[in-house]
Amino acid sequence: MIDNLPGWDDSARVREWPGLPAVTGTLRADACVIGLGGSGLAAIEELLDRGASVIGIDAGRVAAGAAGRNGGFLIGGPAVPLAAETPGWDLSDKIELWRRTRVELDHLESVLGSTIITRCPWINIAGMIGGPRSAEEEAWEAAEYARLDADRRALRRIGIRAVEHADPLGRGFAVPEQARMNPAERALRLAELVVQRGARLFEHSRAKVIGPGRVTLADGAIEAAIIIVAVDGRLDLLVPQLAPLVRTHRLQMLATAPLRRRVLPRAVVSARSGYEWLQQDAAGRLLLGGGRDRHAADEQTPDDRPTAPVQDWIETVVGRVAGPGVPITHRWAASVGYTEDQRALCVPVDEGVVAVGGYSGHGNLVGPVAARAAVAHALAGEPIGGWFRSTLP
Ligand SMILES: Cc1cc2nc3c(=O)[nH]c(=O)nc-3n(C[C@H](O)[C@H](O)[C@H](O)COP(=O)(O)OP(=O)(O)OC[C@H]3O[C@@H](n4cnc5c(N)ncnc54)[C@H](O)[C@@H]3O)c2cc1C
Numbered sequence: 390m391i392d393n394l395p396g397w398d399d400s401a402r403v404r405e406w407p408g409l410p411a412v413t414g415t416l417r418a419d420a421c422v423i424g425l426g427g428s429g430l431a432a433i434e435e436l437l438d439r440g441a442s443v444i445g446i447d448a449g450r451v452a453a454g455a456a457g458r459n460g461g462f463l464i465g466g467p468a469v470p471l472a473a474e475t476p477g478w479d480l481s482d483k484i485e486l487w488r489r490t491r492v493e494l495d496h497l498e499s500v501l502g503s504t505i506i507t508r509c510p511w512i513n514i515a516g517m518i519g520g521p522r523s524a525e526e527e528a529w530e531a532a533e534y535a536r537l538d539a540d541r542r543a544l545r546r547i548g549i550r551a552v553e554h555a556d557p558l559g560r561g562f563a564v565p566e567q568a569r570m571n572p573a574e575r576a577l578r579l580a581e582l583v584v585q586r587g588a589r590l591f592e593h594s595r596a597k598v599i600g601p602g603r604v605t606l607a608d609g610a611i612e613a614a615i616i617i618v619a620v621d622g623r624l625d626l627l628v629p630q631l632a633p634l635v636r637t638h639r640l641q642m643l644a645t646a647p648l649r650r651r652v653l654p655r656a657v658v659s660a661r662s663g664y665e666w667l668q669q670d671a672a673g674r675l676l677l678g679g680g681r682d683r684h685a686a687d688e689q690t691p692d693d694r695p696t697a698p699v700q701d702w703i704e705t706v707v708g709r710v711a712g713p714g715v716p717i718t719h720r721w722a723a724s725v726g727y728t729e730d731q732r733a734l735c736v737p738v739d740e741g742v743v744a745v746g747g748y749s750g751h752g753n754l755v756g757p758v759a760a761r762a763a764v765a766h767a768l769a770g771e772p773i774g775g776w777f778r779s780t781l782p
Pocket of ligand 1: 423424425426427428429446447448449450451452453454455456457458459460461462463464594595596597619620621622627639640641642666678722723724725746748749750751752753754756
């Protein structure tokens, strides 16, 4: 039996979260935001900035989904590499998304401060963490290193400092000015701040029917001219018009007991083509995840519970970094949306209703950028940039 509790929930801010009421009866506001993860909370900030009254609802706790259960890396730019030709993408769109995600990171740092948003360098490692251990691993590593090196040069061309990196963990590149966080703390603090600014937030309030001007729940309804659906995983089930564009996948992680040694001098945002990521927190715990590709068919599922085969693979990674026998304290999973060309969605789906999601595993900053674009479109008719997919099939 696996508990499915994220290692992030050990923090005092999460343990002491007092909770929010559930919706009862019919409520009214200028706008309703469905989903209180990092994206929905950015939509609420944007609506408040633009003078709208807002109600926000979540089916569970604030950041009950991927937004509170992820790797904690504030990843800039698109989910596709900057250097490679990628179908569906213009280079100028990739660059613009880099620019906007950096603005979003600065904003988060300014409102949340350095106790929640920690600036730190990250590394991208070619191949398996800890270096290749077979001829097959050596071949992958060499091929991926060439791709990473092209990306490093492309990042430098757009003004992002990226430097060659090699140490016993592997070789690739480091980006000195990056950031990580406890994702659940980020969302809970943002929720407190928007409530202080007048937003009305509700937990344990699942939207059942979403239509123009009205969201229907089990015990009530919300009437609002503008509705922003900010749900990444299972968006295809909640907004069926988007099912041809986005698929729900499961991503899994685990946390170890605190280690006596610092085995990870730098956080690793990506190893083995992004299929693994890991960091060691101040207490010495490793928080790491990955392995989706090892059981790819099983992981394309709306089921968000961890599974033994993927967890076993992540433990292999723990072994490579920290040796055998490290106790595992938490195992968890969550749902995210993947799109075919890894362009996120910001799609008007009905009169006054805009849905955002499909961040392909990179939603911590791209999600808020998409959510702000959705608000700007719904409230002020601003066009949605080509860095998002904005049309139904
Ligand atoms: C294990 C893992 C590791 C990851 N690592 C990273 C990383 O390091 N960096 C990065 O950038 N991205 C990462 N991602 C992706 C990132 O977590 C997501 O893209 C991002 O958190 C999505 O946030 P969101 O607010 O858009 O949506 P979600 O987190 O999906 O939030 C949606 C919210 O909506 C609620 N909800 C769902 N249905 C309803 C309904 N019917 N009514 C009301 N509420 C509803 C849910 O309870 C949830 O709280 C990772 C994802 C996972 C799972």
